[in-house]
Amino acid sequence: MQDRPSIPIGCLYGIGLGPGDPELVTVKASRLLAKLPHLFAPKADQVSLSIAKSIAAHHVGANVQFHETVYPMTRDPNVLRDSWRKAAAPVVAVLERGQDAGFITLGDPMLYSTFSYLMRAVRELLPNARVEIVPAVMSFAASAALTEFVLGEQKTQLTVAPAPDTEAGMSALIAQGGRLVMMKVGSRLPQLVDWLRASGHLAQTRLVVRAGLSGQRVITDLSRCDELDKVGYLSTLLVDLEPGEAL
Amino acid sequence: MQDRPSIPIGCLYGIGLGPGDPELVTVKASRLLAKLPHLFAPKADQVSLSIAKSIAAHHVGANVQFHETVYPMTRDPNVLRDSWRKAAAPVVAVLERGQDAGFITLGDPMLYSTFSYLMRAVRELLPNARVEIVPAVMSFAASAALTEFVLGEQKTQLTVAPAPDTEAGMSALIAQGGRLVMMKVGSRLPQLVDWLRASGHLAQTRLVVRAGLSGQRVITDLSRCDELDKVGYLSTLLVDLEPGEAL
Numbered sequence: 001m002q003d004r005p006s007i008p009i010g011c012l013y014g015i016g017l018g019p020g021d022p023e024l025v026t027v028k029a030s031r032l033l034a035k036l037p038h039l040f041a042p043k044a045d046q047v048s049l050s051i052a053k054s055i056a057a058h059h060v061g062a063n064v065q066f067h068e069t070v071y072p073m074t075r076d077p078n079v080l081r082d083s084w085r086k087a088a089a090p091v092v093a094v095l096e097r098g099q100d101a102g103f104i105t106l107g108d109p110m111l112y113s114t115f116s117y118l119m120r121a122v123r124e125l126l127p128n129a130r131v132e133i134v135p136a137v138m139s140f141a142a143s144a145a146l147t148e149f150v151l152g153e154q155k156t157q158l159t160v161a162p163a164p165d166t167e168a169g170m171s172a173l174i175a176q177g178g179r180l181v182m183m184k185v186g187s188r189l190p191q192l193v194d195w196l197r198a199s200g201h202l203a204q205t206r207l208v209v210r211a212g213l214s215g216q217r218v219i220t221d222l223s224r225c226d227e228l229d230k231v232g233y234l235s236t237l238l239v240d241l242e243p244g245e246a247l
Numbered sequence: 248m249q250d251r252p253s254i255p256i257g258c259l260y261g262i263g264l265g266p267g268d269p270e271l272v273t274v275k276a277s278r279l280l281a282k283l284p285h286l287f288a289p290k291a292d293q294v295s296l297s298i299a300k301s302i303a304a305h306h307v308g309a310n311v312q313f314h315e316t317v318y319p320m321t322r323d324p325n326v327l328r329d330s331w332r333k334a335a336a337p338v339v340a341v342l343e344r345g346q347d348a349g350f351i352t353l354g355d356p357m358l359y360s361t362f363s364y365l366m367r368a369v370r371e372l373l374p375n376a377r378v379e380i381v382p383a384v385m386s387f388a389a390s391a392a393l394t395e396f397v398l399g400e401q402k403t404q405l406t407v408a409p410a411p412d413t414e415a416g417m418s419a420l421i422a423q424g425g426r427l428v429m430m431k432v433g434s435r436l437p438q439l440v441d442w443l444r445a446s447g448h449l450a451q452t453r454l455v456v457r458a459g460l461s462g463q464r465v466i467t468d469l470s471r472c473d474e475l476d477k478v479g480y481l482s483t484l485l486v487d488l489e490p491g492e493a494l
Contacts (some may be wrong), residue, residue, distance in 0.1 A: 014392075025383060044308070108384075116397045116400060133391075135384050138385065141263075144382065155409055159423070
């Protein structure tokens with residue numbers, strides 16, 4: 001009688017889906033989506049979840065199982081840690097059965113994604129977990145492509161940041177020079193536009209809403225744009241802080 | 248007898264190839280590479296040119312024609328403008344024959360690529376040129392994936408910059424906080440490492456050389472790394488300026 005052979009644990013893939021267009025998924029992500037039996041998606045909000053699923057749907061196999069991991073909506077570090085362990089448990093269960101699992105995320109898994117939290121929580125529960133991160137097209141790269149906005153040339157610096165909460169925060173970003181990308185714009189857009197007008201940068205600002213998704217809007221003249229308060233969460237502001245420097 | 252119908256001009260595609268791994272090309276770039284009859288590649292240096300061609304080779308059609316555009320090696324604005332017009336002329340010739348053309352570039356076409364210069368020069372010669380930019384995985388995203396380096400979380404800012412020339416330049420980048428990515432590291436690596444050691448940030452620094460390419464190296468402890476002067480051009484430094492802030 002033989003011992004039951006130990007099952008090698010599965011691999012957790014952190015898969016970036018890119019900005020929204022299913023064709024802007026990488027060949028590697030498409031291949032993994034087609035073969036992975038279990039895909040986890042963060043249920044941060046219903047909009048992002050349904051977008052991630054609809055992008056992945058162009059690539060997944062027939063027998064894929066989707067799981068939703070609940071994103072903890074608190075800033076208390078202890079509650080967060082517990083919540084992430086709870087979210088990681090079903091992922092760990094799949095890996096321990098020897099199956100691979102994918103965690104899908106809009107954009108890139110290392111930039112403003114919940115994947116880094118999930119990865120840490122999985123490692124806490126399963127220290128020898130194998131993890132592979134599949135990088136992706138960042139959403140601001142799609143916004144830059146649509147507006148022909150040069151993100152960096154020669155010695156120019158690029159700053160990527162969540163939209164600031166205060167005018168002082170905006171001033172600090174502007175002071176850094178180069179090119180500035182502000183993500184997660186959402187309902188604060190009218191306020192951000194006011195600050196950019198006050199600092200004299202509105203003419204060098206582009207706005208892209210839902211790049212590559214249905215309802216995409218590209219706004220190159222924000223001074224003439226109404227209904228700024230109706231722009232959704234998936235919006236990006238691109239500001240050239242040193243116009244006229246290019247060749 | 249009929250007039251000869253006018254030929255609609257072709258479309259110029261600026262195609263990002265991503266960081267190096269042919270599987271990290273997007274589905275869209277792969278589709279375009281397979282069908283485009285003419286591909287232009289910048290001959291900035293032989294290394295980048297041959298890498299770009301070898302990535303594209305996994306995707307191109309049988310009858311593709313490769314053209315090399317010579318990158319002007321000067322900072323004189325007038326010489327530069329003339330050189331880019333010269334580089335753009337064969338692209339314009341293809342477009343005027345009604346054929347589409349692709350310009351391939353490592354990484355993303357809008358971040359430290361020569362595509363923006365070529366695009367402007369093509370538009371000067373052919374003002375009604377149609378241009379479509381295909382965004383791509385940025386090389387630093389691949390470096391972050393390999394080192395599990397979180398580029399942004401919550402309110403963290405990400406700064407992307409060419410490696411600075413002076414210690415003052417490095418200090419200014421460090422003062423911005425958040426996460427810092429320095430590209431185009433090359434032969435200045437020993438100097439950069441000295442500055443990072445002096446400012447107390449070496450322990451939070453990762454180095455990735457030739458991410459996704461043959462000869463890839465991932466160095467997570469730069470204090471123990473010798474032969475820093477032999478690291479090549481395609482290297483990226485990733486610095487966490489606020490360690491311990493994460494969950």
